[in-house]
Amino acid sequence: MKRIHPGWLLALLLTLCFTLATVFVPRAQWWNAVPRAADWNKARSQSDNVFKLLFGEGRRLFANEMFVMADVYFHSGYYPSMFDRQDTDRDVADPAHGKAEDTDSTSDDFLGPPPDWLAALDRQFVPNRHTHLSSGGPSGHMNESEVQEILPWLQLATDMNPQMIESYTVGDYWLRRLHKPEQAREFLFEGLRNNPGNSELLFDLGTLYDKDLHDSNRARNTWLAALRCWQAQNDNVKTSMESKRLYGAITIALAHQAQEADDWPQAIKYLEMVKTVSPYPDAIQKQIDEAEKKVAGAK
Amino acid sequence: MNTIWALAGIVIKELYRRKDFYVLFVLTAVLTVATGSVRFFQDPNIVRYIKDLCMFLIWISALLIAITMTARQIPAERENRTIFPLLAKPVTRGQVILGKFLGCWLASGIALAVFYLFFAIITGSREHYWPVLDYLQAFLLQWIMLGIVTAMTLLGSILFAAPSSTVTILFIVAGGILFLGRHLNTVALHNPEPVRSIIYTIYFIIPHLELFDVRERVVNDWGLVSWPACGLATLYAAAYTGLFLLLTWLGFRRKSLT
Amino acid sequence: MDAILRTEKLCVEYRARGLKLEIKPALKGLTLSVHAGEIFGFLGPNGAGKTTTINVLLGFIPPTSGAAYLFGIDVRQPIARQHIGYLPEMTYYYKFLTAEELLRFYARIFGLPSREADQRIDRLLKLVELETARKRLIKTYSKGMQQRVGIAQALINDPDLLILDEPTSGLDPLGRMKVREIIQRLKQEGKTVFFSSHELGEVETICDRVAIINQGELKVLGPVDELVAQHGVNLEKVFLDIIGYQPQTAL
Numbered sequence: 168m169k170r171i172h173p174g175w176l177l178a179l180l181l182t183l184c185f186t187l188a189t190v191f192v193p194r195a196q197w198w199n200a201v202p203r204a205a206d207w208n209k210a211r212s213q214s215d216n217v218f219k220l221l222f223g224e225g226r227r228l229f230a231n232e233m234f235v236m237a238d239v240y241f242h243s244g245y246y247p248s249m250f251d252r253q254d255t256d257r258d259v260a261d262p263a264h265g266k267a268e269d270t271d272s273t274s275d276d277f278l279g280p281p282p283d284w285l286a287a288l289d290r291q292f293v294p295n296r297h298t299h300l301s302s303g304g305p306s307g308h309m310n311e312s313e314v315q316e317i318l319p320w321l322q323l324a325t326d327m328n329p330q331m332i333e334s335y336t337v338g339d340y341w342l343r344r345l346h347k348p349e350q351a352r353e354f355l356f357e358g359l360r361n362n363p364g365n366s367e368l369l370f371d372l373g374t375l376y377d378k379d380l381h382d383s384n385r386a387r388n389t390w391l392a393a394l395r396c397w398q399a400q401n402d403n404v405k406t407s408m409e410s411k412r413l414y415g416a417i418t419i420a421l422a423h424q425a426q427e428a429d430d431w432p433q434a435i436k437y438l439e440m441v442k443t444v445s446p447y448p449d450a451i452q453k454q455i456d457e458a459e460k461k462v463a464g465a466k
Numbered sequence: 467m468n469t470i471w472a473l474a475g476i477v478i479k480e481l482y483r484r485k486d487f488y489v490l491f492v493l494t495a496v497l498t499v500a501t502g503s504v505r506f507f508q509d510p511n512i513v514r515y516i517k518d519l520c521m522f523l524i525w526i527s528a529l530l531i532a533i534t535m536t537a538r539q540i541p542a543e544r545e546n547r548t549i550f551p552l553l554a555k556p557v558t559r560g561q562v563i564l565g566k567f568l569g570c571w572l573a574s575g576i577a578l579a580v581f582y583l584f585f586a587i588i589t590g591s592r593e594h595y596w597p598v599l600d601y602l603q604a605f606l607l608q609w610i611m612l613g614i615v616t617a618m619t620l621l622g623s624i625l626f627a628a629p630s631s632t633v634t635i636l637f638i639v640a641g642g643i644l645f646l647g648r649h650l651n652t653v654a655l656h657n658p659e660p661v662r663s664i665i666y667t668i669y670f671i672i673p674h675l676e677l678f679d680v681r682e683r684v685v686n687d688w689g690l691v692s693w694p695a696c697g698l699a700t701l702y703a704a705a706y707t708g709l710f711l712l713l714t715w716l717g718f719r720r721k722s723l724t
Numbered sequence: 725m726d727a728i729l730r731t732e733k734l735c736v737e738y739r740a741r742g743l744k745l746e747i748k749p750a751l752k753g754l755t756l757s758v759h760a761g762e763i764f765g766f767l768g769p770n771g772a773g774k775t776t777t778i779n780v781l782l783g784f785i786p787p788t789s790g791a792a793y794l795f796g797i798d799v800r801q802p803i804a805r806q807h808i809g810y811l812p813e814m815t816y817y818y819k820f821l822t823a824e825e826l827l828r829f830y831a832r833i834f835g836l837p838s839r840e841a842d843q844r845i846d847r848l849l850k851l852v853e854l855e856t857a858r859k860r861l862i863k864t865y866s867k868g869m870q871q872r873v874g875i876a877q878a879l880i881n882d883p884d885l886l887i888l889d890e891p892t893s894g895l896d897p898l899g900r901m902k903v904r905e906i907i908q909r910l911k912q913e914g915k916t917v918f919f920s921s922h923e924l925g926e927v928e929t930i931c932d933r934v935a936i937i938n939q940g941e942l943k944v945l946g947p948v949d950e951l952v953a954q955h956g957v958n959l960e961k962v963f964l965d966i967i968g969y970q971p972q973t974a975l
Contacts, residue, residue, distance in 0.1 A: 182493060186500035240514060250649040282651055285674060288702075289648050291695035293681060294682050305688045316514040320504040343505065352505040451655035461673075472832040476818060483820040492787035522902075551877060554782045555833045556802040600776040723784050 192291035222327070230328030237320035239338070243305050244294035251278075301344070314341050322354075329361035332368060339371050366400065368417040369393035369419050377424070389423055393417050418444075422454075431462045473565020474572055474673060481573040483534060490527040494581065497523060498588055513592040514685050520588060521681045524581045529640060532574040532612045536619040538631040539566045539601070540718065549723050556575055559719045567620055574612045597684075603682045603691060610703045611678035615640055617710035620674070624717040640675060645686055647676045673706040725873065726796070727757035728885050728916045729764075734790035736776050736940075750776040752940040753790065758918050758933075760884075763911050765931035765948075769967055773863065773940040774920040775813070778889055782810055794885065806834070809878035813889040815870040818864035823854050823873050827880055832936035836880040837893040848876040851906070867894045876907065883933045886910060892926060904930055928952070928959040 222229060228402035239246040278295065281287035298305050300313045321338040325332055335358035342351035355372045362368060370393040395419050401410055422437035435458045442451040481487055498520045501588060506512050543549040543562075552562065582605045618639070622632040630663045646653075647669075654665035677699050734754040737747050751773045758764045768774050779785045780792050783799050797804040819828055824845060831841035849855045852872035857865065862873060871894060878886060891907070892900040900923070907917050907930055921927055927934060928948055935945040943966045944951060948959060955962040 178493070182496055182500075186496065189504060190501065224704065240686070243686035243688065248649060248654040284656075285670070286648070286651060288695065288698060289674070289677055291691055292677055292680050292683070292699070294686060294688055305686060309687070313512075315507075315512050316510055318509070319504075319512055319515040322506050347509075354507070468835055469833050472829055475832075476821070478830055479825070480818075480820050546819075547812065548818055550784065550812050551810060551817065551830075551874070553784060554808070554812075555830060555881075556805045557803050557833060568924055636754060664794075 170313050222304070225329040227331075230324045230334075231330050233320045233324035233327055234331065234337075237317040237324065237334075240317045240320060241300050241314070242294075243298050243300060245297055246294075248257070290313050293319055314347055317341065325357065325361075327359075332362060332365060334350070335368055340373065343375060343379050347377060351375055351379070364396040366393045366417070367413055369396060370413065373417075373420065374407040377420070378410060383424060383428075387421065390417055390424075394421070415441055417443045422464065426458070431458045431465070434458050468559045470565040470568055473557075473562065473653055474569035475537065476568060477535070477569025478573045478576065481531075481577065486534065486579050487531060490530060491580065491584070492578075494520070494523040494527050495584060498584075502588060502592065505594060510592065513589055516592065517585075517589050517685045518681070520585050521604075521685065523680070524578070524585060524620070525679070527581060528574060528608065528612060529615065529637070532570065532615050532628075533619050533633055533636045533640070535573060536566070536570040536616050537623050537636065538629040539570065540620070540623045541629050541632075544723055553723070560715050563620065563711060563715050563718055567616055568713075570616045570620070570641050571613050572610075574616065575609045578612065582609050584626055597687070600684055600687075603696065604680050607678040607680055607691075607696065607699065610700055611675050613707045614673050614703050614710070617707045617714070621710045621714040624714055624721065643672055643675045644679065645676075647672060647674045673703075676703070726760065727793075727804070728760050729758040729792075729794055729918055730796075731756055731777070731781075731792045732790055734777070734780060734792055735788045735789045736773075736780060736785065743857060749940055750876045751780070751787075754936050754937065754940070756942060756945055758885075758916060760916050761911065761914050762932040763917045763930055763936035765927040766918060766937070767922075767924070767927060767934055767963060768920075768937040771939075772937045773936065775889065776940075777937075778887060778920065781887060782808075788933055802951050807881070807884045809881065809883035809886045811874045811878040811886070811891055812886050813893060815867070815874040815894075817870065817873060817877070820861060822859050822861055823849065823865075823876070824858045826873065827876055830877050830880045836881070837967045844880060844882070848879055851879075852876045855904075868896065868899050871895055871899070875903065883915070885916045886916065888917065888923055891919055892921065899927065924958075924963060934959070935967045936963060943967070 198370050212327050225393065235246075251287045277296060278290070281290055294305065296305065298307075300316065303309050304313055305351045318341065321341075323333045324334040325338075328334075335355060338354050339351045342348070342354060352372070352375055355368055355375065358368045359365065359372070369389055373386045373389035373393060376389055394414075397410075397414055397417065401414075406414070418440040422434050422441060425431070425434035425437060434453055437450055438455045438458065441453070442448050498516065500515045501519050528603035540562075543552070549562075553559070582593060582601060586596060586598075586601050615636070619632060619636045622636050623629065626632045626635065650665055650672075654662045657665060683689070683691065731754050734750040735749065737749050739747055744953065745828050754777060755774070766774055766777070773942050776785070780787050781794065781799055783802070783805065786800065792799045794804040794808060797970070818829075827845045827848065828841060831844065838842065846855075849858050854869060854872055854876065857869060862870065864871065871891075876893070878888070886907075888907075892903050904926060907919075910917055911930075931948050933945070933947050934951065936943045944962075951962050952959060955965050
């Protein structure tokens with residue numbers, strides 16, 4: 168019998184192990200049902216998945232790269248390299264760019280005119296225009312459902328680094344846009360299992376219940392949980408702009424829901440909270456005044 | 467010409483009688499199928515990451531096949547002394563070089579075609595859509611690029627002592643060009659003189675293999691590259707291939723056969 | 725009679741590696757000629773310059789000075805090798821090919837038409853008794869089988885001149901006998917054979933003329949029987965006398 172080189176056997180064995188791990192780890196996580204409330208109070212869970220075993224703390228770097236890949240896919244491959252980023256004052260590869268529609272497509276045109284004939288020839292062979300998958304893609308005729316192509320990278324980013332909140336929120340946003348609320352919910356649940364009590368994830372979950380699953384009670388309860396978690400995490404701590412923005416979003420959502428339910432006293436209470444962080448306190452005050460009139464009228 | 471084709475035929479026979487190609491193909495297939503079997507968010511229509519991974523593996527495998535096969539051609543002939551009965555025939559050293567180049571290039575092309583066929587089947591089974599012209603163009607461009615790499619490796623096999631050295635150096639060079647080649651002009655601009663001039667010189671001298679890398683376009687459905695641009699790139703590749711083959715011949719014609 | 729193979733004051737010098745740049749002469753003004761239809765033996769002790777001479781004749785190495793011709797054509801021209809067959813001392817062929825594929829490859833190099841190549845391959849494999857093994861890869865062959873493949877490939881183009889370097893090396897007595905038979909048959913067909921060998925008994929039996937070289941110089945050249953008559957009992961004695969061998973006295 169012909170002797171097979173041990174190196175080839177080892178390579179095949181490693182490939183098989185990696186494949187099995189990739190297949191079974193997500194399934195093992197799937198077996199966990201909706202997390203119980205008690206789970207949210209546990210200490211932040213650490214990932215014991217295969218990526219931590221393989222890469223150690225370097226997985227965070229890989230997770231960042233996976234997230235960038237999602238953005239690359241969103242832009243159909245038209246993306247600045249690290250050398251291109253040196254040429255601009257701002258980070259042209261803002262990873263959260265995909266969450267909002269960019270109306271000014273030239274603002275992210277990092278390529279500029281080709282400096283030489285080689286670069287001009289090279290442009291013919293690479294993606295050379297700023298496009299979004301959600302608005303037609305390179306051909307201009309693509310379906311918005313093409314955005315699903317970014318999802319594997321978001322999933323991989325969270326597998327590599329379960330504490331990467333942005334992956335969960337961006338994934339949730341696009342799953343909702345793709346009319347997949349159940350998958351969005353499961354993804355947020357996964358995020359909450361790995362990051363118990365994260366107010367941003369709870370807020371997104373509440374928005375999902377409100378807008379996509381049309382369950383206003385669950386939405387309100389989830390937003391209230393988000394608010395409690397936010398207050399617990401930001402008590403006696405100097406809050407960042409981003410954190411204040413989140414607080415404002417949670418409280419305005421609760422206020423709007425209260426308004427829709429004609430619960431004006433609650434609406435006023437939440438609007439007062441919004442006013443403390445809003446950049447437009449006068450506009451909020453107007454809403455408070457109108458709500459107070461409604462309370463007075465009801466009496 | 468008959469002699470050159472005869473030599474090329476021998477190289478192709480060697481490819482399919484050695485195990486390298488089959489092992490690489492099986493590895494690529496296993497990794498692609500394994501990746502494809504994963505369902506992200508229970509959506510069977512997500513396919514671009516599979517295309518991306520599969521094309522990446524194809525590029526690695528094709529380079530591996532081309533470089534390792536070519537790196538051992540001349541050294542193996544000399545080491546095994548099969549060069550003697552060969553050159554005892556009415557065969558010139560130039561014909562040996564051309565025959566080896568043609569054989570390695572065609573053999574790489576055959577391997578590449580098999581990989582691309584597999585790629586088309588796998589992605590087509592998910593997408594239910596076959597952009598045949600896009601795949602054909604990507605295959606042709608990559609094959610042309612492998613011509614430059616084959617010629618470079620043949621030159622390396624004449625210059626360097628052992629096939630392992632040739633393989634290592636050529637992998638580093640090819641990998642470096644593919645990852646950094648198109649950014650060297652940007653890097654040059656961020657450096658003062660005389661470093662800027664040196665980097666610019668390197669930028670213009672090296673064969674830009676990344677020109678032929680249209681994976682981003684194929685994966686993201688950008689459509690065909692314009693055929694005039696492909697024609698220019700082909701001429702560019704032909705020039706570099708010819709240059710490397712000429713240098714190889716100049717090095718080989720005076721080289722001892724033992 | 726026109727010489728099929730001719731050397732004129734052939735000199736080959738090797739530059740030794742190292743700092744001293746020492747020059748080692750391998751051939752010193754070798755002049756000989758081989759006529760059509762004869763079997764010519766080329767003898768000498770190890771390191772005498774036999775393989776160097778053959779390497780020059782086949783164009784593997786250029787001469788430092790002097791010239792060599794095959795069929796009147798300078799050996800540096802590839803066309804000079806169109807009508808020769810060469811059997812190297814060490815039989816290395818492409819191990820991933822079968823005997824049939826190897827012969828077909830060489831036939832293609834010589835530009836033989838396909839049908840003629842098929843006929844020749846069949847005849848040659850029968851001649852060297854490799855018919856049953858024609859589809860097996862050469863890497864599965866024994867040393868003797870590889871030597872026979874070598875003979876077959878040397879004859880694929882029906883050469884007018886055969887250059888054989890130690891043709892019976894590594895063969896058993898039966899194999900050696902078969903090689904001698906092939907060489908004698910070639911002579912009957914009017915071919916010329918130029919071969920080097922250490923088997924002086926064989927050389928004495930089949931060669932018409934011999935040349936003996938030592939340390940790069942031609943020491944003697946002539947018909948075998950004349951040399952034997954002139955120098956000694958047999959060719960071995962001639963050889964030892966020419967190279968200056970002195971037997972050691974008993975202790």
